Amino acid sequence: MSPPQTLAGRYAAIVCDLDGVVYRGPAAVPHAIEALSNSTLPVIYATNNASRTPEDVAAHLRNLGLPCAPGDVATSSQAGAGLVADNVPPGSGVLAVGGPGVSAALVEVGLAPVGPAEAAEHDVVAVLQGYGAGVTASDLAEVAYAVQAGATWVATNTDATLPTDRGVAPGNGSLIAAVQRAVGHTPDVVAGKPSAPLYLMCADRLAVAAERVLAVGDRLDTDIEGAVAAGMDSLLVLTGVDDLAACLEAPPHRRPTWVAPDLRALNVDPDTEGDWLHALSRAVVAVHRARDAGSPASDIAALSESAESVLAAVRFR
Structure with missing residues (x-):
């Protein structure tokens, strides 16, 4: 048997x-x-959740008791950065909005992340927008400016909410919606689920x-x-x-x-x-x-x- x-x-x-x-x-x-x-x-x-790097996520899982290496973690930032890299020259400047995981994913695929504070001084060919607890209204404004100037807009994900230990918080989809209201259309590509x-x-x-x-x-x-x-x-x-x-x-x-x-x-x-x-x-x-x-x-x-x-x-x- x-x-x-x-x-x-x-x-x-x-x-x-x-x-x-x-x-x-x-x-x-x-x-x-x-x-x-x-x-x-x-x-x-x-x-x-695009805010953290795979290294940070893997460390969190190990602290909870799961054996986990950074390579065992896949983020929507990584998927989004891969989509951007498939369509722009290596080393291109990309506006990175969100947590540290967004910039890290762009570097991983040979692109140059540009922070919102520096955006006015750079010509960016694309935007990778992900969740970050510290994302501000000024950051979202820079996304809108870049998109209106012709940059490809890639969203890591469009989750409206984010579960936390205290309840349900606004997710990246809520931040995307704010930009969408300003520019009049949805992101060109969404990398994460669904x-x-x-x-x-x-x-x-x-x-x-x-x-x-x-x-x-x-x-x-x-x-x-x-x-x-x-x-x-x-x-x-x-x-x-x-x-x-x-x-x-x-x-x-x-x-x-x-x-x-x-x-x-x-x-x-x-x-x-x-x-x-x-x-x-x-x-x-x-x-x-x-x-x-x-x-x-x-x-x-x-x-x-x-x-x-x-x-x-x-x-x-």
């Missing part, structure tokens, strides 16, 4: 989100460190085909939508932004392959352990199919209640 296969064991690698999945601010999400430590698959931690480039960069780094990677996240509109765009299966964990009710109402391009209360699902065999992981995911699929078929509201409500009941039982395991 063959040994049971875990959910993670069905894939060749994992791309795992961080905020709301592994940690909230400085603190670890319950069960996350143990679950990831017990996984035997290669893991890349992919984050839309666009595909960040996930595809991770697959390339892992040397694994996208369809053999499991993407893990807590947000339907970024992590899960990005996985669908990249051709990856996905696991939605209910430890961050989106809850089961939001998942049950998700449109097709934001529907996860698997749903679980937390990362312990990685080390569960969906065909054993009382079949709870498969049962919960199957219950979610039943609701989605009913919505797509235009079933009566009463039928959808009954199926949704069934899914909530399965989740409630799992939470008390």
Whole structure:
């Protein structure tokens, strides 16, 4: 008799989100460190949060108890810098707005980051805008000036919010929206989730085909939508932004392959352990199919209640 296969064991690698999945601010999400430590698959931690460098993120994860090198971290700044580098000459000046991770990513690909305070003295060919806790109104004004002057505008990500240990804070999408109001259009390119480039960069780094990677996240509109765009299966964990009710109402391009209360699902065999992981995911699929078929509201409500009941039982395991 063959040994049971875990959910993670069905894939060749994992791309795992961080905020709301592994940690909230400085603190670890319950069960996350143990679950990831017990996984035997290669893991890349992919984050839309562009403010920190991979070195800083890796140090944070090590402090929480996860073995992690900078190369195990992929940021939307890195994906964005790669997109800029593909379209401008080496050494080009690029306006860097956001935390230290934005400038570091540009240097990594052979470009010259220009800070907002220096922007008026340089001809910049592109803008890479990411999140930074210290981003000011003056910084956003420089983005608007550069974009209006013809610079290519690349956003690291468009997350409207950022989960923290104190609650939900405005994310890079909120800062992007301010510039968008000024210039009258959206960024030319978005590198992070829900666009595909960040996930595809991770697959390339892992040397694994996208369809053999499991993407893990807590947000339907970024992590899960990005996985669908990249051709990856996905696991939605209910430890961050989106809850089961939001998942049950998700449109097709934001529907996860698997749903679980937390990362312990990685080390569960969906065909054993009382079949709870498969049962919960199957219950979610039943609701989605009913919505797509235009079933009566009463039928959808009954199926949704069934899914909530399965989740409630799992939470008390």
